[in-house]
Amino acid sequence: MTTNTVENQDVLTEVRGQVGFITLNRAKALNALSLDMVRSLTAILLQWQADAQVKAVAIRGSNKTGPFGGFCAGGDIRFFHQAALAGNPALEDFFTEEYALNHLIHNYPKPYIAFMDGIVMGGGMGISQGASHRLVTGQTKMAMPETNIGLFPDVGGGYFLSRCPGRSGEWLALTGDVIDGTTAVELGLADHMVDATRLPEGWEALAARNWADKASLDAWIATISVAAHATSTGARGQIDQYFALDTVSAIVQALEADSSDWAQHTAATLRKRSPLMLHVVLEQVRRARSMTLADDLRMERDMVRHCFHTAHLQRSGATSETVEGIRALAVDKDHHPQWNPARIEEVTPDMVAPFFASPWPAHAHPLQKLI
Structure with a gap:
């Protein structure tokens, strides 16, 4: 059964099998998060958290030609600019609600599977770093580039970057350098390297998983995983x-x-x-x-x-x-x-x-x- 549960064209949601599926659908803006998107994500995650029929959540982004190919480039910085100049109180609401959403994801009681394909930056890290299963591909471009706009790596960036090995957290936070999927796994910012060409197949297969079998999810990941290439750090x-x-x-x-x-x-x-x-x-x-x-x-x-x-x-x-x-x-x-x-x-x-x-x-x- 397919059920659309949130009325927001930028956040498409459905339940199939025992999985709640989320697709970020604002491809023209690289799926940058608006306040409405933050509110939609929060509402659906709370709804599914309380729904015994939903055993897991999967989230992906889209690009201009369809699903995958891009995850989320961050918060909507043009909105930040306009709101700051206008004295719009929605700017304050955005950060309060976004950070509460980040906390919800880190503490989500059900498997939360993030398909971190393409660009994963800023606010995109905020809705994926707390995932129980963080999947990256050969197309992943990950960064916390906020110092480039006079900001800081927020959305819990202090927490997850400081826990990277050695001083790599300071390096990523200060420079905003972009890393690939292999490096993300190496630095503890992703869990599995998967084949980008098999993402659609893997996404669809989730709906058929037997969620009573704890090993089922690991077996599913194994079917789309690939060996990471040589380290780039x-x-x-x-x-x-x-x-x-x-x-x-x-x-x-x-x-x-x-x-x-x-x-x-x-x-x-x-x-x-x-x-x-x-x-x-x-x-x-x-x-x-x-x-x-x-x-x-x-x-x-x-x-x-x-x-x-x-x-x-x-x-x-x-x-x-x-x-x-x-x-x-x-x-x-x-x-x-x-x-x-x-x-x-x-x-x-x-x-x-x-x-x-x-x-x-x-x-x-x-x-x-x-x-």
């Missing part, structure tokens, strides 16, 4: 060496003193990112390493308020680092953000520390109910 030793340094300035200066191509490229990448947010992000990842997911999400909710309303620097709206970053990348597309401060060496601890001070008392925090 040959710089792991350098990553751990440089990204363990105490400050962003120390990291960049050490990279610039290393003549290797990897170090020079990495240093150049960092020089293009928001200097202010690089410092904030390094602190975020290191704090999150000893936090629960709920505490990390509360911290990130505090941080994102400060990104758009940076009171301690007398910046908000168009003058905020995040709105300027989005303007340069996605609105005017001049790719020349006017970062403030302009250089990594100009950022002071007094500029960074207030990002971690909550604007709310604990009892009134938007995510105070998360445990």
